[in-house]
Amino acid sequence: MSGMSARDTEGRVVDPLVAPVAGVVELAAAGHRLEMAREVDDVAVIAAESALEILGASSAALCRIAQDTCRTIAAAPPSRDVREVLFTQGSLRAEQRPALRALISDRASWRADVTDPLSDAVEVGTLRDVGGTSALGVPVVVNGAVWGQVTATRRAEGRPFGERDVAAAEVLAGLVAGAIARVDLEGQVRHLVADDPLTGLGNRRIADSAADHALASGQETCIVMCDVDGLKRVNDELGHDVGDDLLRSVGDVLRRITEELPGSTAGRIGGDEFCVVTMGHHRADVQEVVSRIVAEFPLPHGAAISYGLASTAVTGAVPARTLFRRADAAQYRAKRARARLRQLSLPPQADPAVTAERMLVYGTAALGRASAGVVARLCAVAAGAADVLGGGEWSVLGRLDGGEPAVVARGGSPADLGSDAVLVEGAYGTWSVGVGASSTAATGDAVTTALQALVAVAVLGAA
Structure with missing residues (x-):
C-alpha cells in the first residue's frame, strides 16, 4: 500500500482513494452554502472561504473583473500582512499582467510557482512581494462573459498547486458563477416587483412594509403623504410624456428627502400620490427637511407638491393603515388651505x-x-x-x-x-x-x- 500513498497539501500521507472524496464533500458543502446566499457580497465571502478550505491555501479571494481591471471583493482569511493587504485591496490592470489578460480573453486558468522558471514572471514577482510560493487563478464565467476570478496562494509550508488543484478551483468557480447569476436574477425580479418603473421609487407594497417595520421597532414613525398639484394641467396642455417627466421630478425630490433622513423609504402609492416613511426621526425634524427640500427644488411647469405628516409621537401606537390615513387627511387639509388662499384672488366668472x-x-x-x-x-x-x-x-x-x-x-x-x-x-x-x-x-x-x-x-x- 505504501507504493500507492500520496500526500495532502500539508504533506501528510493519505490514501489516494479517500483524498478525492474529501474534495467532493468540501465542494458539495460549498454548493450548499452558495445556495443560501442572497447578495453578491455573501457569494464572495463564501467563495473565498471555500477556496481556502478546498485548496488548502494560505489565502484565497474572489475578484471582480470589469473593463480589464481586477479588484478583490472578498478575501480569506483577513490578512494582517501589510504587503498582502496592499496587494489584495488594490486594482490590477490586465495590460500589466499577462496571466490576467489570457484569463479574460481566453478564459484560461493560470498557475505560478516561484521555483518554476516557466511561470509567469509578473505573478512570480507578486508572490515574492507577498511572501508566497505558489498561486493560481481560475475564471468565473457568468452568462457567457468573464465576471471575475477565484485566486489562491500558498506559502513556503505548502506544496505548489497542481492540475488537480486547478480542476477543483474550476469546479468551485462554476458553482460561484451559478450563484452570482441566480442572485443577479433575483435582484432584477425584486426590482421589477418592488419598484415603480416610472420613478424608481418603491411601490405601495414596499411603503407598507417599511411602515410595518418602523412601527415594530418602537421608534417614532412618521408618514408623509404627498400629492402633485398641477399634473392634470401638465398632461392636458403639454402631453403625458411631459407629465411622466414631472412625476420623475417628484421622485427626485423625495429621494433628496430620504438622503437627509437615514433609514427612510420613499414610495409611489399610485397616480400622483407619493409617501415617505421615516423611522427614528422626530416629527419636527421630518417636517423641517420636507418643507426645506420641497422649497429648494420646485417642480417644473408651475406644478407643486402638497404634503401632510402624521407621527406616532402624536397618534400613539396605531396600525400602519391608520397612520397612512392620518397623513392623507393632513395632506388634504394642506391642499384645502392653499385652495382657499387662491380662491380669494380668483373671482368666479360663471353665474x-x-x-x-x-x-x-x-x-x-x-x-x-x-x-x-x-x-x-x-x-x-x-x-x-x-x-x-x-x-x-x-x-x-x-x-x-x-x-x-x-x-x-x-x-x-x-x-x-x-x-x-x-x-x-x-x-x-x-x-x-x-x-x-x-x-x-x-x-x-x-x-x-x-x-x-x-x-x-x-x-x-x-x-
Whole structure:
C-alpha cells in the first residue's frame, strides 16, 4: 500500500482513494452554502472561504473583473500582512499582467510557482512581494462573459498547486458563477416587483412594509403623504410624456428627502400620490427637511407638491393603515388651505345661481343611479359636482371611529388646486365631500349650499 500513498497539501500521507472524496464533500458543502446566499457580497465571502478550505491555501479571494481591471471583493482569511493587504485591496490592470489578460480573453486558468522558471514572471514577482510560493487563478464565467476570478496562494509550508488543484478551483468557480447569476436574477425580479418603473421609487407594497417595520421597532414613525398639484394641467396642455417627466421630478425630490433622513423609504402609492416613511426621526425634524427640500427644488411647469405628516409621537401606537390615513387627511387639509388662499384672488366668472341649479340636477340624477351605501352615494354626488365645476378631482371624507376626518374615497383627475382651481365643500354629520373647481366656475354661497344639500340627501338616503 505504501507504493500507492500520496500526500495532502500539508504533506501528510493519505490514501489516494479517500483524498478525492474529501474534495467532493468540501465542494458539495460549498454548493450548499452558495445556495443560501442572497447578495453578491455573501457569494464572495463564501467563495473565498471555500477556496481556502478546498485548496488548502494560505489565502484565497474572489475578484471582480470589469473593463480589464481586477479588484478583490472578498478575501480569506483577513490578512494582517501589510504587503498582502496592499496587494489584495488594490486594482490590477490586465495590460500589466499577462496571466490576467489570457484569463479574460481566453478564459484560461493560470498557475505560478516561484521555483518554476516557466511561470509567469509578473505573478512570480507578486508572490515574492507577498511572501508566497505558489498561486493560481481560475475564471468565473457568468452568462457567457468573464465576471471575475477565484485566486489562491500558498506559502513556503505548502506544496505548489497542481492540475488537480486547478480542476477543483474550476469546479468551485462554476458553482460561484451559478450563484452570482441566480442572485443577479433575483435582484432584477425584486426590482421589477418592488419598484415603480416610472420613478424608481418603491411601490405601495414596499411603503407598507417599511411602515410595518418602523412601527415594530418602537421608534417614532412618521408618514408623509404627498400629492402633485398641477399634473392634470401638465398632461392636458403639454402631453403625458411631459407629465411622466414631472412625476420623475417628484421622485427626485423625495429621494433628496430620504438622503437627509437615514433609514427612510420613499414610495409611489399610485397616480400622483407619493409617501415617505421615516423611522427614528422626530416629527419636527421630518417636517423641517420636507418643507426645506420641497422649497429648494420646485417642480417644473408651475406644478407643486402638497404634503401632510402624521407621527406616532402624536397618534400613539396605531396600525400602519391608520397612520397612512392620518397623513392623507393632513395632506388634504394642506391642499384645502392653499385652495382657499387662491380662491380669494380668483373671482368666479360663471353665474352662481345657474351653477347651483345645474349641480342639483346632476347630483340628483347621480344619486338615482348610485349603489346602496353612504360612501357609494357620496361618491356619486362628488363625481356629479366635479363635472359641473370643471375641477376634475373630488374626495369623500368621514370621521371613522370618532377620530379625525380621513379620506375614504377619491376620484377624478387631479386638479391644479395650487394655481388655477379652488375647492368647494359640503358636509353633513360625520361625512363631507370636497370637489375641485376650475377658476372659471362659480363657487359662491349658492353653490356651496347646493353641494351641502346633496351630501345631506346622500347620507340620509343611505340610512
